[in-house]
Amino acid sequence: MRFRNGFWHLEDGVTLYSEKNCFETASENGKLAIYSCAYPITCRNDTLNNPVITTEISALAPDILRVDVYHHKGSRTEKPVPEIPRGNATELGSSHIESGNLRAEQKDGTLVFSYKGTELTRRFARLSGCMTTPCGRYMAEYLTTDIGETYYGLGERFTAFPKNGQKVEMWNLDSGCASEMSHKNVPFFVSSKNYGVFVLSYGKVSFEMGSEVAECAQFSIPGEKISYCVIAGDSLKDVVTGYTSLTGRPAMPPEWSFGLWLSTSFTTDYSEKTVLSFVDRMKEYDIPLSVFHFDCFWMKEFQWTDFIWDKRMFPNPEGLMHKLHERGLKVSVWINPYIAQKSRLFDEGEERGYFLKRKDGSVWQCDTWQAGMAIVDFTNPEAVDWYQGYLEKLSDMGVDCFKTDFGENIPVDDVVWHDGSDPYLMHNKYTYLYNKAVFDLQKKKKGDEAIVFTRSGTIGSQTMPVHWAGDNVASYASMAETLRGGLSLALSGFGFWSHDIGGFEDNTTPDLFKRWVAFGLLSSHSRLHGSSSYRVPWAFDEEACRVTSFFTNLKKELLPYLMYCAEVSHETGIPVLRPMLLEFGTDDEMLKYIDQQYMLGPSLLVAPVFRDDGEGRCYLPDGKWISLLDGSSATGPVWIKRKYDYFSLPLYVRENSIIPICRNGEKILLATNVTKAVLPGIAEINGRTVTLLDASYKKAIFMTAEGRGSRKEEIAL
Numbered sequence: 001m002r003f004r005n006g007f008w009h010l011e012d013g014v015t016l017y018s019e020k021n022c023f024e025t026a027s028e029n030g031k032l033a034i035y036s037c038a039y040p041i042t043c044r045n046d047t048l049n050n051p052v053i054t055t056e057i058s059a060l061a062p063d064i065l066r067v068d069v070y071h072h073k074g075s076r077t078e079k080p081v082p083e084i085p086r087g088n089a090t091e092l093g094s095s096h097i098e099s100g101n102l103r104a105e106q107k108d109g110t111l112v113f114s115y116k117g118t119e120l121t122r123r124f125a126r127l128s129g130c131m132t133t134p135c136g137r138y139m140a141e142y143l144t145t146d147i148g149e150t151y152y153g154l155g156e157r158f159t160a161f162p163k164n165g166q167k168v169e170m171w172n173l174d175s176g177c178a179s180e181m182s183h184k185n186v187p188f189f190v191s192s193k194n195y196g197v198f199v200l201s202y203g204k205v206s207f208e209m210g211s212e213v214a215e216c217a218q219f220s221i222p223g224e225k226i227s228y229c230v231i232a233g234d235s236l237k238d239v240v241t242g243y244t245s246l247t248g249r250p251a252m253p254p255e256w257s258f259g260l261w262l263s264t265s266f267t268t269d270y271s272e273k274t275v276l277s278f279v280d281r282m283k284e285y286d287i288p289l290s291v292f293h294f295d296c297f298w299m300k301e302f303q304w305t306d307f308i309w310d311k312r313m314f315p316n317p318e319g320l321m322h323k324l325h326e327r328g329l330k331v332s333v334w335i336n337p338y339i340a341q342k343s344r345l346f347d348e349g350e351e352r353g354y355f356l357k358r359k360d361g362s363v364w365q366c367d368t369w370q371a372g373m374a375i376v377d378f379t380n381p382e383a384v385d386w387y388q389g390y391l392e393k394l395s396d397m398g399v400d401c402f403k404t405d406f407g408e409n410i411p412v413d414d415v416v417w418h419d420g421s422d423p424y425l426m427h428n429k430y431t432y433l434y435n436k437a438v439f440d441l442q443k444k445k446k447g448d449e450a451i452v453f454t455r456s457g458t459i460g461s462q463t464m465p466v467h468w469a470g471d472n473v474a475s476y477a478s479m480a481e482t483l484r485g486g487l488s489l490a491l492s493g494f495g496f497w498s499h500d501i502g503g504f505e506d507n508t509t510p511d512l513f514k515r516w517v518a519f520g521l522l523s524s525h526s527r528l529h530g531s532s533s534y535r536v537p538w539a540f541d542e543e544a545c546r547v548t549s550f551f552t553n554l555k556k557e558l559l560p561y562l563m564y565c566a567e568v569s570h571e572t573g574i575p576v577l578r579p580m581l582l583e584f585g586t587d588d589e590m591l592k593y594i595d596q597q598y599m600l601g602p603s604l605l606v607a608p609v610f611r612d613d614g615e616g617r618c619y620l621p622d623g624k625w626i627s628l629l630d631g632s633s634a635t636g637p638v639w640i641k642r643k644y645d646y647f648s649l650p651l652y653v654r655e656n657s658i659i660p661i662c663r664n665g666e667k668i669l670l671a672t673n674v675t676k677a678v679l680p681g682i683a684e685i686n687g688r689t690v691t692l693l694d695a696s697y698k699k700a701i702f703m704t705a706e707g708r709g710s711r712k713e714e715i716a717l
């Protein structure tokens with residue numbers, strides 16, 4: 001939110017109580033407290049009618065500090081509030097506090113944050129404080145931006161990858177993938193200077209990333225209090241790991257989820273015959289499937305959600321699921337948290353008080369999605385049990401996982417939640433409670449194979465994978481937007497991510513479909529899904545079938561490597577799909593702006609082709625690189641630009657990589673220019689001598705870059 005009219009003046013009607021005069025600092029109860037008044041003090045009389053802004057800084061964990069700023073301490077506390085445990089300071093003085101290597105100090109009249117003695121940022125004191133506006137009071141913090149500093153994250157964002165110059169508001173909406181809005185809003189940004197800021201609120205936090213005041217990252221929330229964490233480290237990986245240590249690490253997805261998911265698509269006509277014909281034809285084209293997904297119309301129209309199969313199309317759903325399981329597939333079905341008025345569950349939910357209510361006690365309803373729909377109130381434990389009970393019946397029937405769609409656009413006006421939560425704060429928090437209800441049921445029924453496939457998200461949602469990008473469009477522009485969303489989400493702590501191959505809306509051309517297949521199957525999770533048309537490859541051309549087979553089998557070969565990357569994400573919070581600067585840092589200035597390529601784990605560089613003339617390009621950072629597909633090699637830093645057929649794209653292996661693969665049932669280690677071990681399970685690599693802790697790998701393939709080509713050599717282990 002903007003409060004200023006240019007730099008020098010405030011907007012009409014805005015009054016600022018800023019920190020013009022710090023009159024006291026103190027160490028109190030393990031915290032550093034800073035007391036600043038809005039007007040200068042020249043005599044005792046100036047202490048009268050002089051508002052005070054209080055800042056309290058405490059330690060949460062090594063290299064993580066919490067900052068609480070308030071005008072009126074007794075103002076209403078947020079409910080719900082992110083639960084962040086407090087820790088102990090490494091050092092606490094009268095004007096500074098340290099946690100690990102991160103230091104906050106009242107210095108030169110303002111609050112300064114530094115890491116290992118290097119300044120990260122400082123509060124712009126005379127701009128920060130309490131804003132009184134015609135719409136109420138807000139707390140705003142302005143943190144200075146260094147020359148060349150860039151910002152990233154803030155959830156899944158489809159705008160420019162660096163967030164400098166953007167206004168970003170935390171407000172989940174059913175928004176598609178082509179605007180500044182998002183299904184997944186996370187009030188956490190990271191800086192190219194290796195620190196991050198996490199605002200502790202589920203509300204509509206507003207960020208002005210050098211957009212209101214060019215030299216500041218500003219963030220604000222309504223009310224008299226604002227709390228945030230500063231997280232620092234030696235690298236951006238340390239920052240993301242620190243953030244997920246506070247908000248949770250991703251659960252480990254089951255191995256089968258990394259294969260190809262095939263959907264019925266949204267409004268297409270389908271029946272048991274259609275489904276089985278799709279599955280069998282994919283096998284004919286040697287396209288391995290892992291999951292078959294039934295979208296909305298597995299239920300009867302106007303009755304979503306009632307959890308009843310439409311017997312006109314699926315007269316024997318148990319038998320159908322048995323047939324799919326016999327073919328080696330898992331079964332996914334679409335659900336949402338809304339109960340249509342025509343659903344068999346509406347009267348039951350209304351009578352028992354399981355729906356979101358209006359202030360007059362009536363059920364909140366609308367016709368926006370389903371006629372007369374109500375919203376399940378997941379703040380009511382009985383409503384959670386009720387909803388889970390119907391999912392459990394589906395699970396017992398043979399359903400393996402659920403696509404948890406929607407959960408955005410939750411109303412805030414004239415509504416009352418069962419537990420009394422603030423409607424304004426529940427707007428974003430709702431998706432977490434909704435998905436937690438489903439994920440908890442999955443853990444009960446499936447144990448370690450629990451998974452959801454969800455669109456919306458907020459703080460902590462990364463603990464319940466997998467998330468997909470939502471409603472993109474069949475165009476190259478949307479394909480690039482989709483990737484930008486994935487890169488931003490990765491820097492927001494989300495380890496696993498997918499998108500609709502070929503685009504969800506509109507008709508996909510054969511050319512675009514084949515290019516998107518390569519991108520989709522070189523993502524952590526891969527799904528063929530559309531809106532009004534099927535996304536089966538033979539709907540495009542015969543070559544599309546061969547391309548889909550090629551990349552699906554390539555991903556199947558890479559599965560051991562992907563499972564290793566998944567374990568890393570589960571244990572550290574570092575995502576599988578990684579922006580270049582997350583893996584390599586920002587010393588190379590080029591990496592701060594690259595948003596058309598990524599690292600798949602630590603060793604594979606992927607650059608999707610975004611042009612219909614087949615021209616692809618990528619930037620290889622410093623070091624030696626070998627193409628996984630054609631064996632060509634290059635030494636970075638260098639730009640590579642050339643034409644690619646549909647069976648290829650820039651897919652490079654980083655030097656000193658050891659990639660576990662499974663080829664034709666044989667476990668192999670693929671190694672490039674190896675001078676050191678980089679994966680667990682490998683004790684030593686010295687020349688051609690390889691010692692393994694995991695004896696199941698019987699062969700190694702060594703790829704060594706030699707000029708413009710490469711040399712391959714196989715040895716037995």
